[in-house]
């Protein structure tokens with residue numbers, strides 16, 4: 469495993485206090501977050517309903533760091549330009565949610581954003597086969613999508629290692645993001661398997677000391693070879 473990997477921490481605002489969202493994202497940036505993870509759910513692709521481009525646009529002026537939009541919606545194409553206009557930097561979607569994988573990835577890039585593909589715990593990695601050259605991020609879900617606060621599914625570690633090999637073989641600069649059940653006490657193991665970008669919602673938001681938690685995660689990551 470490369471020792472020069474840059475680790476990124478992406479707090480998921482799904483667990484933030486929505487009544488104080490501007491303050492929450494400012495606080496988490498000040499606490500050392502690298503990305504704001506923005507979970508979009510449509511009550512169709514997943515059984516929950518959250519936030520859309522208007523909320524992305526509303527928080528954009530509150531932070532300097534990139535906004536990483538995780539689309540859990542079906543279909544995806546119509547909403548991609550709206551998020552790009554709203555200030556998203558990364559946009560990821562699930563392959564099952566589009567009829568035309570390559571077209572949707574290209575649409576994200578044509579709208580000036582970095583493109584990501586998101587895999588549920590039970591989704592095959594075969595979708596990667598012909599699109600690696602259009603990817604900036606691969607998101608591996610370590611819980612089934614729809615809710616924060618679930619437990620990390622251990623089988624994901626094997627999948628992370630497989631994707632790490634594919635990314636290294638591609639020679640491309642693709643982030644390997646893990647999303648779901650990431651905590652201070654398992655982040656090192658997840659990094660050891662090959663992840664470099666860590667989404668954490670309930671481990672950070674709602675806790676009294678965001679900076680302390682992010683610093684604790686970075687201490688754990690510092691031990692990873």
Ligand SMILES: O=C(CO)[C@@H](O)[C@H](O)COP(=O)(O)O
Nearest residue numbers: 613614616617648649669670
């Ligand atoms: O996309 C999702 C859930 O579908 C995630 O981004 C969760 O919001 C992560 O929450 P925790 O598991 O860290 O509480």
Ligand SMILES: [Fe+2]
Nearest residue numbers: 507538647667
């Ligand atoms: Fe997410």
